[in-house]
Amino acid sequence: MSSVPDPFNVAGLQNAPILLRTEHISKSFGAVTALKDVSIQLRKGEVLALVGDNGAGKSTFIKVLCGFHPPDSGTIEWEGKPLHLKSPLDARQHGIETVYQDLALVNDLTVYHNMFLGREKIIRFAGVVPFTDNGGMKRQTRDHLNRLGINLPSVSSLVRQLSGGQRQSIAVARSMQTAPKLLIMDEPLAALGVREGGLVLDLIQNLRRQRETSIILIVHNYNQVFEVCDRINFLHTGEIVLDRSTADTTEEELIRIVKSGLGRSAVAQAIASAGGL
Numbered sequence: 001m002s003s004v005p006d007p008f009n010v011a012g013l014q015n016a017p018i019l020l021r022t023e024h025i026s027k028s029f030g031a032v033t034a035l036k037d038v039s040i041q042l043r044k045g046e047v048l049a050l051v052g053d054n055g056a057g058k059s060t061f062i063k064v065l066c067g068f069h070p071p072d073s074g075t076i077e078w079e080g081k082p083l084h085l086k087s088p089l090d091a092r093q094h095g096i097e098t099v100y101q102d103l104a105l106v107n108d109l110t111v112y113h114n115m116f117l118g119r120e121k122i123i124r125f126a127g128v129v130p131f132t133d134n135g136g137m138k139r140q141t142r143d144h145l146n147r148l149g150i151n152l153p154s155v156s157s158l159v160r161q162l163s164g165g166q167r168q169s170i171a172v173a174r175s176m177q178t179a180p181k182l183l184i185m186d187e188p189l190a191a192l193g194v195r196e197g198g199l200v201l202d203l204i205q206n207l208r209r210q211r212e213t214s215i216i217l218i219v220h221n222y223n224q225v226f227e228v229c230d231r232i233n234f235l236h237t238g239e240i241v242l243d244r245s246t247a248d249t250t251e252e253e254l255i256r257i258v259k260s261g262l263g264r265s266a267v268a269q270a271i272a273s274a275g276g277l
């Protein structure tokens with residue numbers, strides 16, 4: 001038995017049930033083939049990095065998973081059953097939440113108002129006069145952020161007063177309110193400095209430790225991939241050309257493969273010359 005601590009229960013992950021499986025997903029926009037035969041699988045609680053160059057098809061793939069684009073062909077299996085998503089709302093109702101790059105927060109509202117946007121808590125004074133329950137919304141927001149390990153000086157701060165990392169954390173926290181089974185994040189670390197990105201990485205690590213929510217993360221920095229992800233899927237011109245667990249790969253090997261030129265045969269060659277991965 002190993003005595004090395006395994007805080008993320010990486011060893012246990014291989015026995016976790018498969019939450020999502022895609023088979024041969026393809027999607028074209030006119031003459032542009034954005035996705036070709038994309039097959040992935042994701043276990044419960046697993047954190048998967050989707051990496052690849054600009055235009056590789058990463059955002060298109062997650063837009064298929066969140067019900068925004070119907071695939072031209074291929075299938076999605078969710079908890080072992082076929083899933084035909086009709087819309088992003090349909091995806092949310094199945095427990096698939098997405099945090100987009102623009103975050104969709106309202107900068108001129110407070111943190112707690114953003115958290116309850118569109119579903120403000122109303123209570124009635126003397127059972128008749130309605131008013132918004134600001135105290136209740138603040139309390140619930142504080143509890144929710146605490147559970148996720150997000151520290152903010154005040155939930156009454158305006159979102160525009162927060163740092164980029166704090167804003168990204170709030171967007172993730174808002175998506176986590178429904179306790180989704182899958183959380184998808186499109187470049188949550190883009191445009192954040194090291195310290196700011198660190199806040200978001202800590203939040204992802206907290207979720208990873210709990211192993212309740214599966215995560216798909218589009219990320220460009222390989223260092224961050226190895227820090228918070230269990231698996232890497234590399235997309236190149238719409239195809240998955242590499243699927244590896246981070247435990248079996250090093251950053252240097254990944255960089256060598258990426259630099260060696262892409263395409264299935266180039267990757268196979270690079271793996272062989274690296275002595276296998």
Ligand SMILES: Nc1ncnc2c1ncn2[C@@H]1O[C@H](COP(=O)(O)OP(=O)(O)OP(=O)(O)O)[C@@H](O)[C@H]1O
Pocket residue numbers: 029032033034052053054055056057058059060061
């Ligand atoms: N709605 C659309 N209409 C037409 N072409 C599109 C559309 N969405 C994506 N594409 C094309 O599909 C390809 C894949 O784009 P996608 O946005 O998925 O790439 P990406 O991997 O997310 O890139 P980036 O890292 O720059 O965000 C690109 O050639 C892009 O121009």
Ligand SMILES: [Mg+2]
Pocket residue numbers: 058059060
């Ligand atoms: Mg993109």
